[in-house]
């Protein structure tokens with residue numbers, strides 16, 4: 001789903017927001033300026049805790065009752081949304097689409113003093129559950145698991161996905177205003193189209209993205225915007241026919257844009273994420289998905305039948321086991337793997353580095369820290385902190401390709417194997433995206449080595465995708481498990497338990513909305 005084209009489907013339509021909430025109005029307004037009528041959107045938010053439903057407080061005492069019932073606990077925030085599409089030909093017809101979104105929020109333990117101070121601020125009075133996460137109420141919150149905007153009052157991401165389904169898969173395109181879908185068959189045709197389109201469209205979309213990325217199309221159109229198809233074909237040394245089709249497909253996916261004269265340029269999305277030298281580039285990660293994830297998952301049926309990794313089937317024998325993530329042992333293969341890790345660390349690093357107050361730590365060791373991208377974010381976020389990146393010799397020797405141009409020299413590299421070699425001394429150890437790749441036995445070996453290197457009071461910051469306790473989400477973690485690697489996807493509680501068995505007590509857990517979650521532990 002490409003967000004801007006999705007939300008822009010509302011342009012030129014009159015959208016009636018059937019809600020008095022200024023927050024909902026703000027969320028929708030900031031997503032798109034809307035003009036002409038055609039759609040009615042209604043939404044309502046409730047909070048649910050211990051089987052009780054909390055709506056808006058009636059008075060201060062009601063606010064106190066609600067907030068004290070939330071103190072120290074996880075609760076759910078539900079927003080129900082109804083979209084009514086109005087079709088007009090000879091007579092007006094309607095189509096109703098409903099959905100809801102749930103977000104889990106945990107409150108810190110709230111003292112009486114804090115509760116009353118917050119209630120007296122007046123903020124709780126017009127808000128479901130008696131708090132507003134986007135303002136002072138944010139201070140009460142320990143973590144949010146799920147869509148933040150849903151807690152504010154409108155699940156914009158889910159809403160855009162629904163719009164995508166309506167406008168990209170519905171036979172009754174509102175733009176044509178020709179064939180209204182009668183009320184009797186609510187979104188059935190949309191679902192059928194979705195189910196049909198998904199298996200055929202999705203692989204084609206991905207292959208178009210992989211190919212455009214591999215041919216460095218977005219780099220070319222960044223340095224030379226406004227080339228036509230023939231010029232692009234010449235530059236990328238590809239056929240005119242194939243290049244023309246690829247360019248048009250990229251336009252339809254919102255990756256490129258073209259005006260009346262058929263010349264091409266990058267959309268903002270491509271400029272920000274798809275060119276190889278963008279600060280938050282995902283170019284290396286996309287190549288990794290193309291060369292490693294795609295071939296691996298093309299053997300999914302055997303993986304499920306056999307319950308074993310299909311790495312050898314996909315890539316043949318890989319002799320250097322620690323580079324098992326790559327499809328080759330070549331320098332090019334290693335660099336591709338490192339670029340992929342670097343891209344994700346660039347996107348997530350700041351969130352992880354700023355998840356906790358690390359004022360008391362002066363030296364950190366990022367175990368399996370790869371290119372140092374995460375380490376640089378930690379030194380940027382914490383002025384008094386130096387970070388040693390500890391990784392395999394084959395990785396450390398290639399780190400010069402990833403060194404940032406402007407940085408204070410507080411990141412250094414040590415080569416070694418975390419199962420065999422002595423770990424550098426530090427008062428904070430960072431383990432980002434390491435443990436999910438290891439089975440429990442190996443986790444214990446690594447954690448006991450870290451525990452031996454720690455004195456009492458040392459910290460351990462773990463960053464991984466944390467599954468929810470029911471193992472129902474997030475799907476990126478559950479899908480990753482299908483690779484049948486020797487590792488394991490775990491919940492925050494499971495990680496805490498593993499860490500506790502080596503004397504690390506979890507003090508804080510953060511579910512972020514930025515791919516990786518984090519927990520901070522202290523060595524007892």
Ligand SMILES: C[S@@+](CC[C@H](N)C(=O)[O-])C[C@H]1O[C@@H](n2cnc3c(N)ncnc32)[C@H](O)[C@@H]1O
Pocket residue numbers: 322341342344345367368369370371374390391392395416417418419431432433434
């Ligand atoms: C999935 S990457 C994570 C990189 C980095 N921590 C991040 O979050 O961006 C795993 C890293 O662990 C390193 N690694 C794997 N086995 C190792 C070992 N035995 N000793 C040291 N590093 C190892 C890999 O080289 C790779 O850089």
